[in-house]
Amino acid sequence: MCEILEPGEYYKVKEPEKTWADIGGAAEVKERLVEMVVLPLKHPETFKKARTRPPRGILMWGPPKTSMGVLVEAAAKDSGCKYISVRAQDVLSDPHIITHLFEDALSLAPVIVFIRDIDILAPRREAESTLIEPAPKLAPPEVTRQLFAEVDRTAERQDVIIIGATHRPDLTDPxxxxxGRLDRKIFVPEPDFEDRVEIFRAITKDMPLHGEVTPEALAEITDGYSHTDLLNLPREATLMAIKEQGxxxxxxxxxxxxxxxxxxxxxxxxVIKRYYDVYKEECKHRYMY
Structure with missing residues (x-):
């Protein structure tokens, strides 16, 4: 048996700090998180009155570096609940860690449990990846079974929402x-032009910019950039300017x-964009998008 001393050894229990205002763009994703997460957690009695079962579990999927964790943290902040952040590779070694995780979640409710790379914990074992990247270490079958058991155990709890994130939906166990499990899906795309304008407007508003530098001009030249990479560009650009101007x-x-x-x-x-475009079309026919 695995002896668990502190939750922080395997996952983080957090008071969420990020807000929607901290995240540029992603309007559709924010709207769906409000509908599926914030409203049920803030107004549980209304859902009971309406005799409507809110989502218990959600799968967020999309390209890497699209800031899924930040979006979920903002949803937790808006909901006024705790936030448990889990990296799948940190909890895949022993089913008792999974049990401890969900026991903590139940004791902290209302709470959102966010599991990054959940396909590692619940892999489609016979599948082969269509993404160009090294295959990750996968959880043993007993850990996957325990994950399913714990998700099922929390299914009737309206104050515990499980959100899994994956960049490899083709490798996730159906x-x-x-x-009753993670039966709602949210696609998180790379920022489009309007998203990039909003992101640059937010992150460059206090920068000493030359007149030629506008959010629109920056958005025009950064097609294909992830949300995370866009956040890093202003700092790197400032370093380039200091290096040049002294x-x-x-x-x-x-x-x-x-x-x-x-x-x-x-x-x-x-290459990655083409993959997700194709997979998104497939998912529309499977009621996954």
Missing amino acids: ALLRN DSFETVGLSHFKKAMERIPPVGRE
Whole structure:
């Protein structure tokens, strides 16, 4: 048996700090999280009165670096509940860790449990990845069975919501996605042009920018960038400007952002984008999107 000393050894119990205002773009994802997570947690009696069963579990899926964890944390903040953040690779070694995780969740309710890379805990074992990346270490079958048992145990609790995230939906065990488990799905895409404008408007508003640098100009040249990479570009661009201007530093120009993009390129994003475009179309026919 695995002796668990502190929850923090395997997962983090947090008071959420991020808000919707901290996250640029992703309007549709935010709206669906409000509908599926925030409203049920803030107004449980209304759902009982309406005799409507809110979602118990959600699968968020999409390309890497789309800030799924930040979005879920903002939903927890809006809901006024606790937030447990779990990396699948940290809890895959022993089923007792899974049991302890869900016991903590029940004791902390209302709570959102967010499990990153949940396909590692519940893999479709016969599948082969269609993504170009190394295969991860997978949880043994007994851990997967325990995960299913714990998800089922919390199914009738309206104050515990399980959200799994995956970049590899093709490798997720369909049994995890059946009715009563993680049966609602939210696709989290890379930022489109409007999203990028909103993101840059938020993260560059206090920067000393040259007049040529506008949110629209930056959005125009960053197609294919993930949310996380967009957040890193202003800092890298500022470093480029300081390196060039030294003590005479005044503003960050468009050329500095372009140099930053050379250091933070969207490597291989087109291949990944085509994969998700195809998979999203397939999911529409499976009622998964």
